[in-house]
Amino acid sequence: xxxxxxxxxxxxxxxxxxxxxxxxxxxxCGCELSFGLDPNTRTCPVCLGHPGVLPVPNRRAIEFGLxxxxxxGCEIAPxxxxxxKNYFYPDxxxxxxxxxxxxxxxxxxxxxxxxxxxxxxxxxxxxLVHAGESGRIHGAEASVVDFNRAGTPLVEIVTEPDIHxxxxxxxxxxxxxxTLRALGVSDVNMxxxxxxxxxxxxxxxxxxxxxxxxTELKNMNSxxxxxxxxxxxxxxxxxxxxxxGQVEQETLHFDNRTGALSSLRSKxxxxxxxxxxxxxxxxxxxxxxxxxxxxxxxxxxxxxRAERFERDHxxxxxxxxxxxxxxxxxxxxxxxxxxxxxxxxxxANYVVNDVPPGSAATPEAVAKLxxxxxxxxxSRGAAKEVLEVLAAEGGDPEQIVADRGLGAAGGDELGxxxxxxxxxxxxxxxxxxxxxxxxxxxxxxxxxxxxxGRADGGExxxxxxERIGA
Numbered sequence: 001x002x003x004x005x006x007x008x009x010x011x012x013x014x015x016x017x018x019x020x021x022x023x024x025x026x027x028x029c030g031c032e033l034s035f036g037l038d039p040n041t042r043t044c045p046v047c048l049g050h051p052g053v054l055p056v057p058n059r060r061a062i063e064f065g066l067x068x069x070x071x072x073g074c075e076i077a078p079x080x081x082x083x084x085k086n087y088f089y090p091d092x093x094x095x096x097x098x099x100x101x102x103x104x105x106x107x108x109x110x111x112x113x114x115x116x117x118x119x120x121x122x123x124x125x126x127x128l129v130h131a132g133e134s135g136r137i138h139g140a141e142a143s144v145v146d147f148n149r150a151g152t153p154l155v156e157i158v159t160e161p162d163i164h165x166x167x168x169x170x171x172x173x174x175x176x177x178x179t180l181r182a183l184g185v186s187d188v189n190m191x192x193x194x195x196x197x198x199x200x201x202x203x204x205x206x207x208x209x210x211x212x213x214x215t216e217l218k219n220m221n222s223x224x225x226x227x228x229x230x231x232x233x234x235x236x237x238x239x240x241x242x243x244x245g246q247v248e249q250e251t252l253h254f255d256n257r258t259g260a261l262s263s264l265r266s267k268x269x270x271x272x273x274x275x276x277x278x279x280x281x282x283x284x285x286x287x288x289x290x291x292x293x294x295x296x297x298x299x300x301x302x303x304x305r306a307e308r309f310e311r312d313h314x315x316x317x318x319x320x321x322x323x324x325x326x327x328x329x330x331x332x333x334x335x336x337x338x339x340x341x342x343x344x345x346x347x348a349n350y351v352v353n354d355v356p357p358g359s360a361a362t363p364e365a366v367a368k369l370x371x372x373x374x375x376x377x378x379s380r381g382a383a384k385e386v387l388e389v390l391a392a393e394g395g396d397p398e399q400i401v402a403d404r405g406l407g408a409a410g411g412d413e414l415g416x417x418x419x420x421x422x423x424x425x426x427x428x429x430x431x432x433x434x435x436x437x438x439x440x441x442x443x444x445x446x447x448x449x450x451x452x453g454r455a456d457g458g459e460x461x462x463x464x465x466e467r468i469g470a
Contacts, residue, residue: 008206009241011234012214013163014117016198017176019155019186020124021064026151027123028055028098028281035192039129039146047123047151049094054280057082061153062105064185065121066286066294068155069106071183071301072116079285080105082121082278090145091126098123099156101275105284111179112303114172115160121284126150127193149193155185161200161211166230170223173197178302178325190221197226201233203241212237213247217254218264229254232261305330313337313344319352328357335363340371346380354387360394361387369397381453382406409451417455418463421446429468440464 025032029046046053069076083101104120126147157176163169177188177195188195197220202212217233220226232254237247251264300308306324309315315323323330333351337344347370355361369386372378378386378401389400401407409417421443422429431439440461447460 007242009203009234009238010206010208011164011166011230012161012202012204012211013166013169013230014161014200014214015157015159015163015169015173016200016216017157017173018124018196018198019068019157019180019188020194021061021153021155022184022186023058023060023064023153025058027058027061027121027153029151031151033152034148037148039144039148042148043150048147055098055278057281057284058153061121062284062286063290063294063297064153064183065105065119065155066291067183067185067298068157068180069109069119070291070295071179071298072106072109072111072119072157074106074109074116074119076286076291077103077105077107077284079103079283080120081283082281083275084278085122086274087272089125090143091128091150093126093147093150097125098278098281105286112172112175114162117158117160119155119157122154122156124149124152124154161202161214166227166234169199169230170227173226174223175302175325178327181327182299182301184299190223193221196221197223199226199230199233201230201237202247203234203237213249215247215249216251217261218251220254222256225254225256228256228259229261232259236261302327302330309333309348313348315344315348319345319348322352323348326357329355332357332363332366336367336370339364340367342374343370346370346373350383350387354384355391359391361390362394365390365395365397372397372401376408376456377401378406379408379454379456381448381455381457382408385453406454408456409454414447414451414455414459415463417447417450418443418460418467421450422464422467432465432468 023033026047029044031042031044031047034042046055066076080100080103082098084096085099085101086096088095099122100120104118106119107117109116109119126145127149128143128145130143163172180186180188180195186194190196199217199220200214201217202214204210204212215233215237217229220229233252240247248266250266252261253264254261302324306320309320309323309330310317323333329351332355333348336347336351340347347367350366350370355366366387369378369383369390373380373383382401385404385406386397386400389395389404390397425443425446428439428442443464444457444460447455448457
C-alpha cells in the first residue's frame with residue numbers, strides 16, 4: 001500500500017475575482033462612488049437598506065458586465081435575473097446582498113487556457129474598519145462601519161479549477177487585471193480594493209482526477225500576497241495529508257506580515273444563503289443592439305496585442321507578452337516604434353529591461369538611442385550608460401553621448417587599442433591560432449576595458465582575427 005507521506009501532490013486552484021466597476025454611481029441607487037472621502041457621506045435610504053425603498057439597476061454597470069463577458073469569450077444570457085443572497089453581517093445593513101445566482105449575466109468563456117465558469121453582477125458590501133487597523137476608535141477598541149462602499153457595482157468572475165500552481169494563479173490574475181484595465185471598466189487598483197482575489201485551493205495525489213477538499217483564501221490584496229498565501233495553504237494541506245489527517249472545508253485568512261493562516265469560518269454552501277429571486281428588480285434581457293454596442297467598445301486586448309507584437313515585429317514570445325501584459329510599457333514601446341521602426345527587438349529589450357515605468361526617459365529619446373546604435377555612433381555597451389541617464393534624468397541621447405565621451409570607438413583609435421591588447425596577450429593569441437576560439441575573450445575584454453565599453457564587440461573580434469591571421 002502506498003504510504004501517504006511518499007506521495008506527490010498536485011495543487012488544484014480556482015479563483016474568484018471581485019471587480020469594482022468604474023461607474024459614476026452605485027449599482028442600485030444614485031449615490032456617487034467615492035474612495036477616501038469622509039466615512040458615511042455617500043449614502044442614501046436605498047444603499048442603507050431602509051424599509052420600502054426600491055432599487056434601480058445601473059445601466060452602465062450592465063454595459064460593463066457585457067463588455068467583460070464578451071472579452072472573456074462568455075455566452076451572454078438572453079435573460080438573467082438578480083437574487084437576494086441572505087446573510088447578516090455588520091457591513092450589510094439589508095441583511096441580504098443583491099447578486100446573481102443560477103442565471104448569471106455571463107457564463108462559460110476562457111482566458112489564456114483558464115476556463116471562466118461565470119461572470120455576474122452584484123453589489124459590494126460596506127467596509128469594516130477595525131481598531132487594530134487604525135488604532136483605538138473614539139478612545140476604545142472597536143470596529144466601525146463605513147457605508148460609502150455599500151452598493152458599489154461589482155462583477156464577480158469565477159474560474160474553473162484549471163490552475164496548478166500559486167505562481168500560475170498570480171500570473172493569470174495579472175493578465176486578467178490588464179485585460180480589465182484595457183477594457184476601461186475598472187481602475188483595478190488593488191490597494192483601494194477595486195480588484196480583490198479569493199483563491200479556492202485543494203490538492204490531490206498526482207495523476208488522479210478526483211478533486212480534494214477545497215479551502216478558500218479571502219481577499220488577497222496583491223499578486224505577491226496571493227502567490228504567498230496559496231503556497232502556504234498548499235503546504236498546509238500537504239502536511240495534513242502526509243500525517244494521515246483530512247482537510248476540512250473552511251474559509252481562511254492569510255496574514256501577509258507573518259505568513260500565518262487562520263480560520264475565519266466553515267465554508268458556506270449555496271443553500272446557507274437561501275437565495276431567492278429579487279422581487280423588486282426585473283430580469284436583464286440584453287438586446288442585440290446592446291451586445292453589439294458592448295462588443296464595439298472592446299479595444300485590442302493584451303493577448304491579441306502580444307500576438308501582434310510577435311507577428312508584426314518579430315519579437316520573442318516572452319518579450320511580446322511582457323510588453324502586452326504591462327500596458328504602460330506596451331504603450332511606450334509602440335510610441336518609440338513609431339519614431340524608429342528599424343530595430344524592434346533592440347527597442348523592446350530596452351523598454352522591458354532598462355526603462356522602468358514612470359522613468360524620465362521618453363519614447364522619442366529611447367528611439368533615437370536605438371538609431372544611434374544602428375548607425376554605429378554608440379556601442380550597445382555604452383548605450384546602457386546612456387539609458388541609465390535617460391531613465392534618471394531624461395534628456396537627449398546624442399547630447400549625453402557627447403557630454404560623457406561615450407561615442408563609439410572606431411577607426412585608427414580602435415585599431416591602435418586592438419594592437420596594444422594583442423601585444424599584451426601573446427598567450428591568448430597563440431591559443432586562438434591553435435583553434436581555441438574561447439581565448440579571444442581575454443583580448444576582447446582588454447579592448448572593452450580600455451575603451452570603457454565604447455567599442456562594438458563584434459567589430460573588435462573581427463579586427464583581432466584580421467590582425468593575427470586567424
